[in-house]
Amino acid sequence: MARRDIATLFRTPWIIISRSLAFIIQLFVFAYLMSGLITSYHGFFGYYAVGSVVATVASISFIIGYDIFEEAEEGLLDYLLTLPIPRREFIIGRALGGAIRAMIYTIPMFVIVAVLENFANPLSLLAAFLDMSLLAFGVTGLSITVAVSVRSANRFDVVLALLELAVSRASTALYPFNYLPGYVQAIAPYSPVTFAADSARAALTGFSLDVLGVAGLVAFVAIFLGLGATFYFRRLEGGVYA
Amino acid sequence: MTIQDEEILGLLGPNGAGKTTLMLMMGTVYRPTSGNISVNGLDVVQHPNDVRKMIGIAFQDPRVDGILGAFDVLNWHLKMTTNLDKVEREDRVEKVLRAVDLWDARNKRTWLMSGGMRKKVEDCKVLAQRPKIAVFDEPTAFLDVPSRLLMWKMIRELRDEGSTVIVATNMMDEAERLSDRVAIVNLGRLVAIDTPEQLKGKTKGGEVLELTVGNGQEFPRECLTQFSEVRDVSQEDNKVTVYLSGGRLLLPKIVETLTNRGVKIDSVHLKEVTLEDVFLNYTGHRLE
Numbered sequence: 001m002a003r004r005d006i007a008t009l010f011r012t013p014w015i016i017i018s019r020s021l022a023f024i025i026q027l028f029v030f031a032y033l034m035s036g037l038i039t040s041y042h043g044f045f046g047y048y049a050v051g052s053v054v055a056t057v058a059s060i061s062f063i064i065g066y067d068i069f070e071e072a073e074e075g076l077l078d079y080l081l082t083l084p085i086p087r088r089e090f091i092i093g094r095a096l097g098g099a100i101r102a103m104i105y106t107i108p109m110f111v112i113v114a115v116l117e118n119f120a121n122p123l124s125l126l127a128a129f130l131d132m133s134l135l136a137f138g139v140t141g142l143s144i145t146v147a148v149s150v151r152s153a154n155r156f157d158v159v160l161a162l163l164e165l166a167v168s169r170a171s172t173a174l175y176p177f178n179y180l181p182g183y184v185q186a187i188a189p190y191s192p193v194t195f196a197a198d199s200a201r202a203a204l205t206g207f208s209l210d211v212l213g214v215a216g217l218v219a220f221v222a223i224f225l226g227l228g229a230t231f232y233f234r235r236l237e238g239g240v241y242a
Numbered sequence: 243m244t245i246q247d248e249e250i251l252g253l254l255g256p257n258g259a260g261k262t263t264l265m266l267m268m269g270t271v272y273r274p275t276s277g278n279i280s281v282n283g284l285d286v287v288q289h290p291n292d293v294r295k296m297i298g299i300a301f302q303d304p305r306v307d308g309i310l311g312a313f314d315v316l317n318w319h320l321k322m323t324t325n326l327d328k329v330e331r332e333d334r335v336e337k338v339l340r341a342v343d344l345w346d347a348r349n350k351r352t353w354l355m356s357g358g359m360r361k362k363v364e365d366c367k368v369l370a371q372r373p374k375i376a377v378f379d380e381p382t383a384f385l386d387v388p389s390r391l392l393m394w395k396m397i398r399e400l401r402d403e404g405s406t407v408i409v410a411t412n413m414m415d416e417a418e419r420l421s422d423r424v425a426i427v428n429l430g431r432l433v434a435i436d437t438p439e440q441l442k443g444k445t446k447g448g449e450v451l452e453l454t455v456g457n458g459q460e461f462p463r464e465c466l467t468q469f470s471e472v473r474d475v476s477q478e479d480n481k482v483t484v485y486l487s488g489g490r491l492l493l494p495k496i497v498e499t500l501t502n503r504g505v506k507i508d509s510v511h512l513k514e515v516t517l518e519d520v521f522l523n524y525t526g527h528r529l530e
Binding site: 004011075076078079081082086 | 295305
């Protein structure tokens with residue numbers, strides 16, 4: 001199932017190409033311009049570059065929820081459920097597939113940023129990669145939880161879009177904490193994207209381990225991957241799709 | 243209801259009768275709210291994983307990844323449901339696609355295919371899988387006549403190779419021509435189950451007289467039941483169905499009796515019992 005989910009994303013390469021182009025344009029136009037305008041924050045380009053890779057990981061990880069919801073609506077889920085795969089493996093496969101494809105998808109962007117910013121320490125790169133992987137698993141769990149909890153298609157679209165906006169934008173991924181409006185500052189420290197972005201930056205630029213950030217990510221993964229799997233399992237085994 | 247090994251059982255019933263629900267409960271997709279289903283002696287709720295290994299379901303509406311071509315859809319299905327190696331899988335997929343004349347279109351994305359082509363791909367999943375228990379939900383919906391006949395032939399071959407086949411249909415001719423036995427279901431209940439011949443034989447009289455009478459006319463039922471050859475009379479709108487024996491001899495008398503009672507007869511049709519009559523006899527209404 002994980003391989004199927006990964007293959008699904010890569011069967012539509014134009015999505016990957018267009019998003020990668022959007023990332024490059026955002027980096028070389030917006031971030032470059034902003035870093036010139038902002039004089040009070042040194043190295044905004046590097047800050048934004050790392051943060052936008054982390055935000056992209058979150059964004060792609062959300063897609064699994066749309067896939068699951070669509071499959072249920074189109075009846076493809078019924079077919080998948082007739083296949084000889086134990087339900088638990090089925091659910092683990094979906095979560096794994098959702099997270100792994102988000103990581104595969106963002107590797108080229110991560111490489112671009114690493115080259116641009118001259119991040120060469122293997123341990124730092126590995127630590128940042130692990131931070132983003134944890135984020136991918138947690139967001140996949142969150143997305144699955146929403147996909148199996150909301151029935152109406154319109155409500156699902158709105159809820160997932162708002163969540164995506166909240167966890168990515170109300171975070172320190174793209175803008176430094178001190179520059180955020182007060183009401184965003186109140187939420188941002190609790191965003192999983194903040195945990196991942198701050199931890200990745202700490203690893204890449206400070207060669208240090210952001211223990212709090214990593215602990216926050218681990219908690220986020222444990223809660224939402226657990227919730228997602230439990231909710232999904234209940235719906236599948238309870239025959240709610242009937 | 244017990245389904246025998248290596249038979250084709252036709253599940254005949256109108257839309258909403260519960261055919262698909264029954265199939266999806268057998269396939270462990272839906273959980274039964276009451277009652278039990280055993281597949282090869284294994285309870286579907288207690289042993290869902292073992293049951294899934296034995297069953298292949300072809301859905302009424304094709305459930306295929308639209309972005310994939312027919313070849314990839316079937317290849318992936320076999321990868322998930324069989325232990326065949328790559329060469330064997332591809333060989334089997336090629337054979338079945340050639341048989342249904344889809345080989346040339348094997349790489350065309352299924353969302354670009356016509357309804358009939360997509361339906362063939364759906365059926366081919368189970369035909370290529372060759373499961374112990376093959377389930378087809380309206381296998382020939384959207385198919386033209388030659389394709390229907392071909393699909394019936396391939397389903398029979400699947401049975402001959404050792405699969406037990408269940409075919410849900412609301413088409414009388416499909417149930418009659420394809421099935422070894424037919425189960426009539428209506429409103430979520432099993433009404434009758436037997437071979438098509440036995441079901442027809444059990445129907446009162448063995449012959450059916452269909453009369454179309456003037457609209458809104460009160461039909462004097464008792465004037466026909468007075469004949470000893472008449473077993474039953476039913477009416478639906480202006481269509482009257484008379485179950486009887488010795489119809490050829492009785493027909494003039496019936497027409498005369500009704501005419502004398504002032505009933506305007508628009509048409510008369512005497513025929514052997516069909517599955518449609520069996521269905522009408524058991525359920526009280528026609529299968530639309």
